[in-house]
Structures are given as structure tokens and as C-alpha cells.
Amino acid sequence: MYPDEFPRNAWYVAARSAEIEQGRMLPRFLLGDPVLLYRTQDGTPVAMVDRCVHRQMPLSLGRLRGDNVECGYHGLTYTPTGACVRIPGSTRVSDKVRVQTFPLVEGDGLVWIWMGDPDQARPAQIPDHHWYTADGWSTAAGTLHMDARAQLLNENLLDLSHLSFLHPESIDSPEIAELPITTTWDDHTVTVRREMAGVSCPPFFTRVTGIDSPIDRQQIAEFFAPAFHITTTTVKPSGDPDDSRMCRQKTMHAITPETRTTTHYFWSVSRDYAVGDDSVTDYTLSAVAGVFEQDIAACEAIEHIIAAWEPSYPLELNIKVDAGPLRSRRILEKLLAAEGAAAGARPQDRFTDTATRAAARAWTERATILSG
Ligand code: FES
Ligand SMILES: [Fe+2]
Numbered sequence: 001m002y003p004d005e006f007p008r009n010a011w012y013v014a015a016r017s018a019e020i021e022q023g024r025m026l027p028r029f030l031l032g033d034p035v036l037l038y039r040t041q042d043g044t045p046v047a048m049v050d051r052c053v054h055r056q057m058p059l060s061l062g063r064l065r066g067d068n069v070e071c072g073y074h075g076l077t078y079t080p081t082g083a084c085v086r087i088p089g090s091t092r093v094s095d096k097v098r099v100q101t102f103p104l105v106e107g108d109g110l111v112w113i114w115m116g117d118p119d120q121a122r123p124a125q126i127p128d129h130h131w132y133t134a135d136g137w138s139t140a141a142g143t144l145h146m147d148a149r150a151q152l153l154n155e156n157l158l159d160l161s162h163l164s165f166l167h168p169e170s171i172d173s174p175e176i177a178e179l180p181i182t183t184t185w186d187d188h189t190v191t192v193r194r195e196m197a198g199v200s201c202p203p204f205f206t207r208v209t210g211i212d213s214p215i216d217r218q219q220i221a222e223f224f225a226p227a228f229h230i231t232t233t234t235v236k237p238s239g240d241p242d243d244s245r246m247c248r249q250k251t252m253h254a255i256t257p258e259t260r261t262t263t264h265y266f267w268s269v270s271r272d273y274a275v276g277d278d279s280v281t282d283y284t285l286s287a288v289a290g291v292f293e294q295d296i297a298a299c300e301a302i303e304h305i306i307a308a309w310e311p312s313y314p315l316e317l318n319i320k321v322d323a324g325p326l327r328s329r330r331i332l333e334k335l336l337a338a339e340g341a342a343a344g345a346r347p348q349d350r351f352t353d354t355a356t357r358a359a360a361r362a363w364t365e366r367a368t369i370l371s372g
Helices: 150-158 160-166 203-209 278-309 320-343 353-370
Strands: 011-016 026-030 033-039 045-049 063-065 068-070 084-086 104-107 110-114 138-146 182-185 189-199 215-224 228-237 247-259 262-271
Touching (some): 011 033, 011 247, 150 160, 150 247, 150 262, 150 320, 160 278, 182 320, 215 320, 247 353
Antiparallel strands (some): 026 033, 228 247, 247 262
């Protein structure tokens, strides 16, 4: 059934770059751990465990002092490397007093975090997503939250036959679900392709490209385990030999577990048509967020079913369109098995999901009270 665990030795998106603002602290649960994100004065992003080593106060409830973080309870102060440099009332601070920090890589509009074994962190493993900021493309982007496990979204994005039933009024060509797919994979990726000739132009694409005749449409759903997807869509008037009329869209989905059963959903849609047209960007922002909220609603409904009844119900039925989703499960199982064998129990096993979910929910409320 659906895994609710996640590998730690992997790059996950911690935030869109725009979310970490200079001079502000951004608390965020990631992979079941409380994390504080902020920028130093030169703009470098920092991630540290959001927990003071003294009495466990979240550091995000304290203050930024230049590049350092001062705890808001008794004033212990930490540098961006996690070293404690001040304990009020003590003249000397041991080198051993520190909070854990995490490797970050920022590029093309995203901030990636590595929360596993730091010696295994290789920035070259981060998937390409240069369209987000590249010349010749315009991008709309947002961040959503889902009360459901991350794998539900991974599988949603690898089976786009759901467009005909979940999004019929926006991005569907009604022929999609009946047209065949080809699925390929390796140890870390899954790719599902669907070629569609002479199909109906979805209302969304008519609105943003002006095409209102049948189209030739291609969909390529690429999954980069454990948590990143690029969906490539091309549309052009059916049978038009002129490729200059082809419209390309690269949709990025970064699926980062907040807890075992809650998820951050970072997304962007980059397009090579109507470049620089703010009205198309604004429409894309609202239309695509609406589509993704439908996906989230479906996944949350399934999560409720799983939470209430699994495993007392019979196993799921698998059909042809499940080739991609099932392959993603196999890859995740392998990654989890490799980590389990190497490290024993993974850190997230310390937490009960109920407690972690409650803490994640309370985080923002506390911040509001203490900031007055
Ligand atoms: S809890 Fe942070 S200084 Fe006491
Ligand atoms: Fe969807």
C-alpha cells in the first residue's frame, strides 16, 4: 500500500527562494523535524534545527542578531554554522554546544535541503529545473499544503489519466484516459509519456494560447525520486507542420514531506509562450492553483480512508495506468531499504505521527502569539 515513510539521504525542496526573506525567520517542519530557515546579511540561506539546546524553545520564536539567532527564552545565541557563541551568565562556551544545521543549495528559484548523512550530499544529484528562471520563459509559482502523505501526490502526478475525471473543466482533453502510455524507468527516475494527435484543446490552453481547434498534445511526466516531478506539456494546432506554433510548458512539482502524513507542495509553471505577459501569469496562478487544490482534495480524501480502514480493506486493484505509480513505489522501497540497512532505524522513527502533526500545526499559532 502507500508508503508513509521517506528517505533522508535525498535532496528535498525546503522553500521557494522568494519565501525566505531577508531579516525574517521561516519555521517549517520538514521530514518530521522542526527546521528554521533564514538568510544571513549577504543573502546566504541557512537551515538549522528549530530547537534551542537549552530548554527546547523553538529558535524561530527568538530574534535575528545580524547573521546569528538569539533564543527568545534565555538568550543563547547561535551562528549560521550552529555554534553557540553566547550563554548569558557564562563567560566561556564549550565548542560542543551547538544546534544541528543542514546543507542547502539554492538555484533557479528553489532552496534544496539535505537532511540525511551530510557526507553523502552531492549537489550534482539535484534535478535540472532551469526553466524557472531562464530567458525565454515566464513562470508562475506557488506553495500549497496537503493533509496527506507525499506518495499520494507522487502517484497522482505519474498517472495523468485523472485529468479527465478530476479536472474536466480546465486542463483535460477528454480523450486522454483512453490513449496509451509508455513507461520507462531506472534506479531513480520514472517517465510516463502520452502522445495525443487531434484531441480537443482544453479550456486552459485555449485561454492562454488562443488555440481553439483540435491539437496535437504531448505529455511527459518525469519523476525524480523521492520527491520531484517535471511535467512537460506541448500543444500545437493539429497537423500544423510549423513547430514555431508549438507551445511548451514545464510544470515543476516538489513534494516535500512535512510529517509522515502531511506534505508541502511547491509548484511552478514555466511557459515559452506569452512570455512576459503578466495577465497570462496571473491567470495561470489562479487556474493552476485551482487544479492542484483539486488534486490535494482527492489525496486528502484518500488519506482519510487509509487512516480509518487500512489494512482491513482488500488490497487495491491495479490497472494499466498504474505502471508509473507502481514503479515509483518500488524505487522508494529500495531507497528506504538501503537506508534502513545502512543506518538502522531512521531518525523520523523517533516521532509518532500524531504528535508531529499536532506540533507542525501549532507552530504558526505560537509564532503569532509571541510576536504580539
Ligand atoms: S531555551 Fe533557549 S536559551 Fe533557554
Ligand atoms: Fe491533477
